[in-house]
Amino acid sequence: MSTEIENLKTYDPFAEADEDSGKTKQTQEYIHIRIQQRNGRKTLTTVQGIPSKFDHKKILKVVKKEFACNGTIISDTEMGEVIQLQGDQRTKIKEFLTDKENGLGLDDKTIKVHGF
Amino acid sequence: MSTEEPSLQRRASRKSVAFTDEKLVVDADGSVTMVASPNDDTKETAMSHTPRTPPLSAALGAFTDAASQAPAAAPAEDADGLDLRLMKKKKKAKVETAEGDDEAAAPAAGEEGIDLSLKKKKKKKVAKDDDDFAKKLEKLNIEGKEGEEAAPESEEQEGDWEKGTGIFKHDETSTINYSPLLSRFFALLSQKNPDHASTGTRSYKIPPPQCLREGNKKTIFANLAEICKRMKRADEHVTAYLFAELGTSGSVDGSRRLVIKGRFQQKQIENVLRTYIIEYVTCKTCRSPNTELSKGENRLYFITCNSCGSRRSVQAIKTGFSAQVGKRRKNKA
Numbered sequence: 001m002s003t004e005i006e007n008l009k010t011y012d013p014f015a016e017a018d019e020d021s022g023k024t025k026q027t028q029e030y031i032h033i034r035i036q037q038r039n040g041r042k043t044l045t046t047v048q049g050i051p052s053k054f055d056h057k058k059i060l061k062v063v064k065k066e067f068a069c070n071g072t073i074i075s076d077t078e079m080g081e082v083i084q085l086q087g088d089q090r091t092k093i094k095e096f097l098t099d100k101e102n103g104l105g106l107d108d109k110t111i112k113v114h115g116f
Numbered sequence: 117m118s119t120e121e122p123s124l125q126r127r128a129s130r131k132s133v134a135f136t137d138e139k140l141v142v143d144a145d146g147s148v149t150m151v152a153s154p155n156d157d158t159k160e161t162a163m164s165h166t167p168r169t170p171p172l173s174a175a176l177g178a179f180t181d182a183a184s185q186a187p188a189a190a191p192a193e194d195a196d197g198l199d200l201r202l203m204k205k206k207k208k209a210k211v212e213t214a215e216g217d218d219e220a221a222a223p224a225a226g227e228e229g230i231d232l233s234l235k236k237k238k239k240k241k242v243a244k245d246d247d248d249f250a251k252k253l254e255k256l257n258i259e260g261k262e263g264e265e266a267a268p269e270s271e272e273q274e275g276d277w278e279k280g281t282g283i284f285k286h287d288e289t290s291t292i293n294y295s296p297l298l299s300r301f302f303a304l305l306s307q308k309n310p311d312h313a314s315t316g317t318r319s320y321k322i323p324p325p326q327c328l329r330e331g332n333k334k335t336i337f338a339n340l341a342e343i344c345k346r347m348k349r350a351d352e353h354v355t356a357y358l359f360a361e362l363g364t365s366g367s368v369d370g371s372r373r374l375v376i377k378g379r380f381q382q383k384q385i386e387n388v389l390r391t392y393i394i395e396y397v398t399c400k401t402c403r404s405p406n407t408e409l410s411k412g413e414n415r416l417y418f419i420t421c422n423s424c425g426s427r428r429s430v431q432a433i434k435t436g437f438s439a440q441v442g443k444r445r446k447n448k449a
Contacts, residue, residue: 036363116362
């Protein structure tokens with residue numbers, strides 16, 4: 001069921017690009033940081049859309065150590081590789097992604113933090 | 117007052133959002149948070165094209181601050197430029213309100229809005245004109261002890277510019293300081309043109325979301341329909357956004373209440389609603405919440421502002437990746 005909707009959405013950028021080719025907003029790929037509730041007080045943090053020029057495995061390794069949490073890489077059919085971390089690591093991962101010294105040094109604007 | 121406090125702090129922590137959005141944001145307590153927002157904006161963003169509130173509230177802050185903390189230090193800072201003082205005092209004042217030290221004085225002033233802060237200002241101006249340090253000290257001390265004395269004192273100053281007495285006398289040659297002039301300007305503005313004066317502080321208010329717990333794992337968002345009605349948005353759109361942001365799913369029950377899977381507190385829902393309003397309700401051009409969301413051509417959603425007529429496209433709500441939570445066996449079946 002959900003796949004249908006996802007297909008629709010992946011198609012959307014094209015529609016927009018066609019519509020007004022002058023200003024295509026969709027050129028910018030956002031990194032989405034999301035949170036999901038698990039049972040009890042537990043949560044999961046998912047990071048979606050890290051550019052493929054970075055080695056996700058290495059990122060995960062560093063991040064796991066730094067945040068003292070476990071995590072895994074999930075390769076989703078539509079979303080590509082998603083890093084999934086245990087616990088609410090949203091602020092930490094955002095800092096990591098934007099940090100120029102010890103992180104990826106990405107632009108703050110490309111990152112979207114979702115959730116409550 | 118106690119309900120006002122958390123919202124103050126929350127606003128302070130939300131630094132990524134510009135104050136423009138902040139102003140229009142849900143004021144869930146329904147309380148007047150005039151002190152909070154001006155403080156925020158000058159601190160975080162330099163863009164204070166609406167200089168009316170910041171200086172006033174800042175002066176207020178400066179005063180409470182000076183009175184309570186260091187009466188001796190205050191005159192010296194009075195002598196400084198206004199801007200400098202603003203910058204310096206802002207943080208301290210904020211902390212104080214948060215801690216509840218001078219709590220009683222500050223929020224009360226905030227509720228009364230411009231008037232009270234004006235009065236306080238006026239006092240200061242008098243002190244300055246006298247150019248008497250001892251006097252200033254005295255005044256500060258008096259204010260520090262009780263705010264009551266401030267009122268009658270300011271009353272006699274009230275007549276100043278209206279009647280043309282004191283430093284506003286027609287043949288008075290001494291230069292009038294910036295701050296009294298500024299306060300005079302805003303007092304006049306609020307008198308003669310209240311609409312204009314109030315635009316900066318107006319905040320968009322919607323009723324706070326009512327959250328109930330159903331069983332252990334579900335949350336009921338009871339007044340979704342009401343909120344949607346206020347925002348003039350379709351229930352489905354808001355629900356879709358909520359589910360996407362919260363990373364859950366849910367349903368609508370018989371009495372149009374939203375049942376969300378997972379445990380959520382009211383403030384969490386509030387935060388999501390806030391982002392929703394910023395993204396899908398307020399007009400980015402004029403900040404008015406009086407907008408309409410419509411489906412344009414090509415499956416794109418457009419927001420049309422009813423007050424300024426601007427039109428912009430908004431992103432479709434995307435669910436994004438959602439990890440598998442719970443038992444896998446359940447999913448298969």
